Amino acid sequence: MLFNSIEFLIFLPTTFMLYWLLQDKMKWQNLFILAVSYVFYGWWDLRFLSLIVLSSAVDYAIGLGLHQSENKSKKKLLLAVSLAVNLGLLGFFKYYNFFVDSFVDAFETLGIALNARTLNIILPVGISFYTFQTLSYTIDIYRNKMQPTRDVIAFFAYVSFFPQLVAGPIERASNLLPQFFEKRTISPALISDGLRQILWGMFKKIVIADNCAVIVDAVFSDYGSYNSTMLVVAAVLFAFQIYGDFSGYSDIAIGTAKLFGFRLMTNFAVPYFSRDIAEFWRRWHISLSSWFRDYLYIPLGGSRGKFFMKLRNVFIIFVVSGFWHGANWTFIAWGGLNAVLFLPLLIRGTNRKHTKVVAENRYLPNIREVIQMLRTFVLTVIAWVFFRSDSVRDSVYYLKKIISGNFSQTIHYQKDVMLLIPLIGVMLMIEWINRDKSHQLDIQRFSPVIRHSMYVFLLLLIFFFGKYSSTTFIYFQF
Amino acid sequence: MKKTLIKFSLYIGLIVGIHYFAAMQAEAYFDPFYLRFTTGQHTSMILGTSRAAQGILPEVLNQKLDDEYTETGNFSFTVANSPYGEIYLKAIQQKLDTSKQDKQNIFILSVDPWSIATRNNPTDNTALYRENNLFLDNMKTIGKVGKPNYEYLRKGYVESWGKILYRPITTKRRMRLHEDGWLEVNVPMSEAEVQRRTTNKINSYQGFLSDYSLSINRLAQLEQTILYLKKYGEVVLVRLPVCVEIAAIEGELMPDFDKKMCVLSQKYTLPYWSFMNKSSDYRYTDGNHLYKKSARKISAEIALMIRENRPATCGN
Numbered sequence: 001m002l003f004n005s006i007e008f009l010i011f012l013p014t015t016f017m018l019y020w021l022l023q024d025k026m027k028w029q030n031l032f033i034l035a036v037s038y039v040f041y042g043w044w045d046l047r048f049l050s051l052i053v054l055s056s057a058v059d060y061a062i063g064l065g066l067h068q069s070e071n072k073s074k075k076k077l078l079l080a081v082s083l084a085v086n087l088g089l090l091g092f093f094k095y096y097n098f099f100v101d102s103f104v105d106a107f108e109t110l111g112i113a114l115n116a117r118t119l120n121i122i123l124p125v126g127i128s129f130y131t132f133q134t135l136s137y138t139i140d141i142y143r144n145k146m147q148p149t150r151d152v153i154a155f156f157a158y159v160s161f162f163p164q165l166v167a168g169p170i171e172r173a174s175n176l177l178p179q180f181f182e183k184r185t186i187s188p189a190l191i192s193d194g195l196r197q198i199l200w201g202m203f204k205k206i207v208i209a210d211n212c213a214v215i216v217d218a219v220f221s222d223y224g225s226y227n228s229t230m231l232v233v234a235a236v237l238f239a240f241q242i243y244g245d246f247s248g249y250s251d252i253a254i255g256t257a258k259l260f261g262f263r264l265m266t267n268f269a270v271p272y273f274s275r276d277i278a279e280f281w282r283r284w285h286i287s288l289s290s291w292f293r294d295y296l297y298i299p300l301g302g303s304r305g306k307f308f309m310k311l312r313n314v315f316i317i318f319v320v321s322g323f324w325h326g327a328n329w330t331f332i333a334w335g336g337l338n339a340v341l342f343l344p345l346l347i348r349g350t351n352r353k354h355t356k357v358v359a360e361n362r363y364l365p366n367i368r369e370v371i372q373m374l375r376t377f378v379l380t381v382i383a384w385v386f387f388r389s390d391s392v393r394d395s396v397y398y399l400k401k402i403i404s405g406n407f408s409q410t411i412h413y414q415k416d417v418m419l420l421i422p423l424i425g426v427m428l429m430i431e432w433i434n435r436d437k438s439h440q441l442d443i444q445r446f447s448p449v450i451r452h453s454m455y456v457f458l459l460l461l462i463f464f465f466g467k468y469s470s471t472t473f474i475y476f477q478f
Numbered sequence: 479m480k481k482t483l484i485k486f487s488l489y490i491g492l493i494v495g496i497h498y499f500a501a502m503q504a505e506a507y508f509d510p511f512y513l514r515f516t517t518g519q520h521t522s523m524i525l526g527t528s529r530a531a532q533g534i535l536p537e538v539l540n541q542k543l544d545d546e547y548t549e550t551g552n553f554s555f556t557v558a559n560s561p562y563g564e565i566y567l568k569a570i571q572q573k574l575d576t577s578k579q580d581k582q583n584i585f586i587l588s589v590d591p592w593s594i595a596t597r598n599n600p601t602d603n604t605a606l607y608r609e610n611n612l613f614l615d616n617m618k619t620i621g622k623v624g625k626p627n628y629e630y631l632r633k634g635y636v637e638s639w640g641k642i643l644y645r646p647i648t649t650k651r652r653m654r655l656h657e658d659g660w661l662e663v664n665v666p667m668s669e670a671e672v673q674r675r676t677t678n679k680i681n682s683y684q685g686f687l688s689d690y691s692l693s694i695n696r697l698a699q700l701e702q703t704i705l706y707l708k709k710y711g712e713v714v715l716v717r718l719p720v721c722v723e724i725a726a727i728e729g730e731l732m733p734d735f736d737k738k739m740c741v742l743s744q745k746y747t748l749p750y751w752s753f754m755n756k757s758s759d760y761r762y763t764d765g766n767h768l769y770k771k772s773a774r775k776i777s778a779e780i781a782l783m784i785r786e787n788r789p790a791t792c793g794n
Binding site: 455456466467468 | 482486496631637638640644
């Protein structure tokens with residue numbers, strides 16, 4: 001079920017009302033969440049529910065096993081089983097064909113022809129997200145950072161919690177699971193805030209991302225036919241498309257969770273106001289970045305050790321993060337390029353220079369900050385070209401074609417581009433005003449007149465400029 | 479909490495109200511397909527792609543053939559949505575009124591090389607067809623509901639609902655879809671404008687040449703469409719004219735297209751009329767689509783040919 005579909009418009013208020021009828025009956029509420037989460041997921045493909053059930057069952061049992069076992073090697077074995085099952089499923093469904101194809105290609109370049117078979121595998125929606133979510137549970141228990149739960153319903157509901165099941169935020173068990181054991185009472189403030197965040201997410205998805213997508217799809221699918229100006233326009237618009245799409249999804253997910261009394265972690269914190277690449281990565285897809293930091297980067301040694309080790313760790317985390325996005329060399333190249341962009345900061349030791357929001361306690365940034373933000377944005381746009389292209393070769397040609405300098409005056413889709421400029425401007429302006437808030441439509445501090453004017457304004461923008469065609473979210477494919 | 483719920487209900491009311499208002503305003507000027515899904519079923523039909531959608535007027539056919547044939551509607555779309563295939567055939571089956579009529583039914587199938595070709599799909603894999611998952615594939619209410627058709631507005635209409643209100647103003651009503659399904663296009667017809675559009679179209683089609691190839695499956699589905707429609711009335715195949723440059727491109731794409739149609743014509747004993755050798759008799763908006771006056775003219779000619787039961791333009 002898509003958040004921007006008519007089905008969800010019916011599903012959400014119905015589940016909301018039924019859920020709060022069960023107020024004060026926490027166990028029933030958890031069972032209800034589990035049931036509706038399975039309905040939500042099964043709407044796409046009922047068959048893949050079995051994978052979530054399997055993944056949940058394995059980690060539930062292993063969690064208990066890890067807790068009961070005193071033996072270190074047995075604990076290691078149990079963790080290895082959890083990793084093997086979860087990463088095995090992910091590897092099979094997401095990466096099998098990629099590895100087979102790459103293997104065959106590699107041998108062909110050596111002049112050896114192989115006849116390996118790829119399979120017609122459908123990628124289960126959200127598998128990368130819930131796999132990482134369940135893994136965090138077993139790893140944290142293994143590290144004695146949390147206790148396992150015996151409540152099977154609560155655990156299964158945690159793994160399949162529908163607002164964030166298919167595209168995150170990737171919630172740690174230590175944050176989300178305890179909330180299933182807390183009494184949830186209906187809170188007008190939390191519900192209002194949730195609705196505001198949903199509205200903001202819808203605006204970013206339906207108005208910004210889906211309008212950008214029209215131009216981006218046309219240009220990237222036939223980039224050879226466009227001049228450099230248009231290629232730059234499309235690359236910049238893709239940066240806003242993917243931001244609107246993915247952060248929009250996260251906002252809807254977090255807002256929806258609030259309606260049910262849950263608080264999910266922030267996933268985006270105005271990343272395009274970052275002053276360097278390191279800050280960008282602290283603000284973009286935070287739940288994934290922090291997952292890799294805690295479960296991969298730090299165990300590898302993190303920023304400790306000799307320079308070479310630091311370098312290795314940075315490259316590993318960026319490349320793996322790229323590979324997480326999809327079975328294509330473009331994502332690996334995108335990850336690798338981000339590592340390269342990160343490198344100067346690592347060498348100078350300035351990768352943690354900007355930890356606070358830009359222009360804190362000021363209305364406007366200074367010139368230096370503007371230049372830093374623009375520079376970072378340009379670098380991310382270049383990297384996004386790799387992310388969006390069909391192949392690494394295409395991305396290189398795309399960038400080469402930009403550099404070739406055919407900056408003619410002709411702009412295709414002129415009307416659409418002209419419409420998008422003020423719309424993106426509105427988005428950035430609202431984000432700037434609320435850049436230090438937990439989400440960018442956190443406007444509770446303003447007077448009711450301003451708040452309601454803002455809601456009506458956004459609803460009208462959605463009505464007049466939003467695309468209603470229920471297009472899927474980009475991150476569903478990951 | 480009560481206050482929050484009341485405020486929320488007011489917003490929901492506002493959202494539902496404004497969308498309902500927009501849906502009620504959905505008429506002839508905002509979308510090139512909508513009214514074909516609000517006018518119930520047809521007994522006689524004009525089928526094909528955008529050439530037929532703009533090029534054959536049911537109004538003219540109905541005037542000229544009223545005494546013998548049932549009322550005709552235009553159920554043609556575009557080469558992306560309605561090339562011959564399983565999806566289009568299923569949509570036709572939903573749109574067709576199969577009840578017994580006092581008069582005969584007539585089905586005019588507009589054909590051209592693009593309507594039986596596939597794009598970027600040399601193996602003719604049906605899973606890669608462009609019409610998959612578009613509105614004709616997804617809709618279940620074709621021919622079943624009147625205005626407003628929310629299913630189409632949800633599945634077929636991809637723009638904002640606000641555009642339903644302002645598009646007729648901003649586009650200066652350059653496009654008008656008639657209730658009978660004919661798409662009237664009112665673009666500037668000065669020589670320079672026509673030349674500009676024609677050049678663009680020729681360039682596009684030249685580019686398509688390397689992408690498109692004959693689809694054996696589509697050809698078979700065209701036969702299935704003929705077979706199905708023959709159960710309910712007369713079927714004629716028509717190849718509408720285009721400018722000579724586009725005709726040459728089509729000749730390159732499918733040199734034996736006319737021969738293929740003549741084979742069908744003989745096999746199913748139905749006429750195939752090609753207007754390609756009369757292309758200079760008509761005006762086009764872009765070299766590919768007939769201008770409305772020429773569309774009116776050719777519709778009258780087709781009506782006459784049906785009435786006179788003219789033989790196929792295949793020679794012997």
